[in-house]
Amino acid sequence: MGTRVFERRTLAELLAEAEGRISRLSPSEAQTARENGALLIDIRSDSNRFRDGIVPGSLHIPRTVLEWRTAPESEFRNPYVDDLDHQIILLCDHGCSSVLAAAVLKEFGYLWVGDVIGGFSDWRDAGLPVGRARRRRSRPDKPAGMGPPDP
Incomplete structure (x- = not known):
């Protein structure tokens, strides 16, 4: 097999390309989209959620397993x-x-994918709903990112 050569790209270039393929929403726009039926997926770590809080009704899928929990063909x-x-x-x-x-989800074929500009930090600072994360016992039969939306 031949060697495949890739052109090096900077993080700024990757971000710019990804931003051009998704919808970037302010926290208030994201809240309005949620009220109209959009699914908000929180990709933060458990430790950050316990430290900072959660968005009630969001679905927690850690970034580390996002592709496996969202790929249409994934078991x-x-x-x-x-x-x-x-x-x-x-x-x-x-x-x-x-x-x-979000750009990865676009690659999976999701038509309406976006993210929250400023993330949870700006969501909280905008005075939008925030709750406390509940500790969930990890169980071998319930891997990370497979639970229901947060209460």
Whole structure:
């Protein structure tokens, strides 16, 4: 097999490309989209959610398992993830990793994918709904990212 050569790209270039393929929403726009039926997926770590809080009604799928929980053909897909034509909005800590993650979902064929500009930090600062994360006991039969939306 031949060697495949890749052109090196900077993080700024990758982010710019990803931003051009998704919808970036302010926290208030994301809240309005949720009220109209969009699914908000929180990709932050458990520790950040326990420290900072959660968005009530959001679905927690950690970034580390996002592809396996959202790929339409994945046997490990979260049952609460909707069809490819349903709007999905990703939320991270500060609105950076969600850009790249949303671009991956676009590659899977999701038609309406976006993220929250400024992430959870800007969501909280905008005075939008925030709740406390509940500790869930980890169980071998319930892998990360497979639970229902947060209460």
